[in-house]
Amino acid sequence: MKERLVFGYDPFVLPFLTGMIFIIGYLLVGTIRIIICLNGRERKRLLTIFHPATAFRIVKDIFADCLLHIKIFKRNVLLGYMHASIAFGWFMLIVLGHIEVMLFTPQRNGILYYPIFFRYFVMETEQTLRGSFYFFVMDLCLLIVLSGIGLAIYKRFKSHRLGMKRTTKLRLGDNIALYSLWLIFPLRLLAESFTADISGGSFLTKGINSLLHSFVSNPSNISMVWWAYSSALGLFFFALPFSRYMHIPTEILLIALRHAKIEATSLRDGYSEAEIYSCSRCGICIDACPMTFNNQDVKFTSVYYIRLLRRRENASVPAGMCLMCNKCVELCPVGIDSTAIKLINREILNKRISFDYTPVNLSDPEINLAEAGKAKLLYYGGCMTALTPSVSFSIFKILEKAGIEYIHMDKENTICCGRPLLLSGNLKDAKELISKNRKLILDSGCQTLLVSCPICYKMFTEEYDLKNIRVVHHSVYINELINNGEISVKKSADSCVYHDPCELGRGSGIYDQPRSVLESIMDLKEAPEEKRESICCGGSLGSIALSYNNRKEIAKGSLNNLMRYSPDILVTSCPLCLRTFSSVNEKRTADIAQVVYEHMI
Amino acid sequence: MEEFGFKISKSTRIDLDSACQSLYNQIASKVPDIRTCINCGSCSASCTAATFRRTSFRGAILHINRGFDKKAVEFLKSCMLCGKCFLVCPRGIDTRNIILEIIRSEEG
Incomplete structure (x- = not known):
């Protein structure tokens, strides 16, 4: 292999070269801007990414998430292949191009365009046999990329075949980048086919060369096709910052920032900016969002929320609408925590308002907790259980059967756990309620705090710092009672389906214990979307602005999913979900405590 | 002429037309639900905060409907x-x- 052109230059490289220089400059400025926004402590943390163990994890994640797209593969094989083939195939083409330059024309090392247009600048010699291996691998990679592009074009027309009911609407910048991306690889194939009989090629490029011999052997066409290939690349680079494909370079930075344990602290700067630009607008969150049962509310989904932020527009309406069920975050292939950004948005919105809890005095004699220390078990039902007394009644019956003494903390007077305030962005007020409740719980001297509401459970475990007190949700506690033989249950012929409440499932990772309880008393059926993909009931206190009718639509949609295999009973372990589903479910809706109580021997 | 018999006394009916309903209307334009309130009092009866201090959503709505915006905030x-x-x-x-809209109104 030797150089064909003495100067190693041809004017056709200019579109690519200017595009490349533009995008490198743009990315440098962007990265510096993000790092400037970090505070001193965060910048210090950023240095930890150079630690070998962390660096290894970052590289591993970049390979798994940015190139191989393992998360998307797990969701849908075709969709995963589409992403992985384009990303990994293209990456391999670039790497192999560089290796070829290093091996065959080391004097051209460091010239930006040389590895990309290598085939144009070299010609075969007697010893090209060494290069035939690379020709083959390059052609193979190109074929893989082309198959991915083919799938991408197919997906434009029939997205549901690749597991997506809906995708995002594209804008001008997206369209330019998309079509230039699609053009790059067929043009590369054509361009390399031209030079296949000069510089060598393999099954693909040689094949095209012999097929289209009359066209490709005409030297006046060569320059035109290489110009087109270079222009497509240049156009793609120029459109990149104005398109969703900015996620390709930004995701690498995001992964590094995430491993440095940096979190979003503002709406638009620093880590949030990296998240916003990392959003590929793939639209997986559109199908995930429970609000999209109503097609009008698609505009409130995370992908469009992030697009509003990216364009520096007011995004407080979708931020207020969100149910905070976290399904979009759970399924996001990039791992963008849009819920955290929305919370910051709400905090900014409610920055100037405050509530006044000075009259709230929990040292009321009615809450006599002095005996709680003896009982060891403190039960907190929370506001939602106060509206569904059958839940606490069943729990008490179960506890009595097991011979466990308990004290009902919020029998008479109670205050909220503070999670609704936290979710509405009133952090300061939430902290006030936390400190009042926390003092009461710590003063009681109990060992275990039993909670029947997942909203309170998440709050107590994450925000309260209750020292040695064990916080346990009743579904987990009942499972332990059954396993330890403290209560015994009989199995009935009824069938049921289990709804994972957002705060207990995705929020706290409790999926198996409630299912194990239900399997011991009934025939547990599956739902098409369950566990981490469970659909919010629509009652969530996370949403501030969602109207009753919209919530009802969500409840019906979520119910449809749960009742697909027609179980007799819908069981949940959240009093709020219980109430929401009860109003739309024609069959029975019950709490896990209720059904266990009914099946106790 | 000597006065005798009955005369028309001043109306004690609450005249909503003369009340300043600007906040009520402003909130209704954002959350139209507010107009459907029937003042049944279910909200006040179930209120968690009401055990500590006079807190009533019903009271607040009645008050902003009659133009007493500051009093309404007190209720919440x-x-x-x-x-x-x-x-x-x-x-x-x-x-x-x-x-939240009513509380925000206090802050201007």
């Missing part, structure tokens, strides 16, 4: 946004959204 100052009022409301009024 200890609200914990727990959402019980929303769950018990027979009209499905988005109470928490309205509460």
Whole structure:
């Protein structure tokens, strides 16, 4: 292999070269801007990414998430292949191009365009046999990329075949980048086919060369096709910052920032900016969002929320609408925590308002907790259980059967756990309620705090710092009672389906214990979307602005999913979900405590 | 002429036309639900905060409807946004959204 052109230059490289220089400059400025926004402590943390163990994890994640797209593969094989083939195939083409330059024309090392247009600048010699291996691998990679592009074009027309009911609407910048991306690889194939009989090629490029011999052997066409290939690349680079494909370079930075344990602290700067630009607008969150049962509310989904932020527009309406069920975050292939950004948005919105809890005095004699220390078990039902007394009644019956003494903390007077305030962005007020409740719980001297509401459970475990007190949700506690033989249950012929409440499932990772309880008393059926993909009931206190009718639509949609295999009973372990589903479910809706109580021997 | 018999006394009816309903209308333009309130009082009856201080969503709505905006805020100052009022409301009024709007109005 030797150089064909003495100067190693041809004017056709200019579109690519200017595009490349533009995008490198743009990315440098962007990265510096993000790092400037970090505070001193965060910048210090950023240095930890150079630690070998962390660096290894970052590289591993970049390979798994940015190139191989393992998360998307797990969701849908075709969709995963589409992403992985384009990303990994293209990456391999670039790497192999560089290796070829290093091996065959080391004097051209460091010239930006040389590895990309290598085939144009070299010609075969007697010893090209060494290069035939690379020709083959390059052609193979190109074929893989082309198959991915083919799938991408197919997906434009029939997205549901690749597991997506809906995708995002594209804008001008997206369209330019998309079509230039699609053009790059067929043009590369054509361009390399031209030079296949000069510089060598393999099954693909040689094949095209012999097929289209009359066209490709005409030297006046060569320059035109290489110009087109270079222009497509240049156009793609120029459109990149104005398109969703900015996620390709930004995701690498995001992964590094995430491993440095940096979190979003503002709406638009620093880590949030990296998240916003990392959003590929793939639209997986559109199908995930429970609000999209109503097609009008698609505009409130995370992908469009992030697009509003990216364009520096007011995004407080979708931020207020969100149910905070976290399904979009759970399924996001990039791992963008849009819920955290929305919370910051709400905090900014409610920055100037405050509530006044000075009259709230929990040292009321009615809450006599002095005996709680003896009982060891403190039960907190929370506001939602106060509206569904059958839940606490069943729990008490179960506890009595097991011979466990308990004290009902919020029998008479109670205050909220503070999670609704936290979710509405009133952090300061939430902290006030936390400190009042926390003092009461710590003063009681109990060992275990039993909670029947997942909203309170998440709050107590994450925000309260209750020292040695064990916080346990009743579904987990009942499972332990059954396993330890403290209560015994009989199995009935009824069938049921289990709804994972957002705060207990995705929020706290409790999926198996409630299912194990239900399997011991009934025939547990599956739902098409369950566990981490469970659909919010629509009652969530996370949403501030969602109207009753919209919530009802969500409840019906979520119910449809749960009742697909027609179980007799819908069981949940959240009093709020219980109430929401009860109003739309024609069959029975019950709490896990209720059904266990009914099946106790 | 000597006065005798009955005469028309001044009306004691609350005249909503003369009340300043600017806040009420402003909130109604954002959350139209507010107009469907029937003042049943389910919200006040279930209120968590009401055991500590006079807290009533119903009271607040009545007051902003009559133009007493500051008093309305007093009715909601200890609200914990727990959402019980929303769950018990027979009209499905988005109470928490309205509460936040009323509290925000105080801040200008």
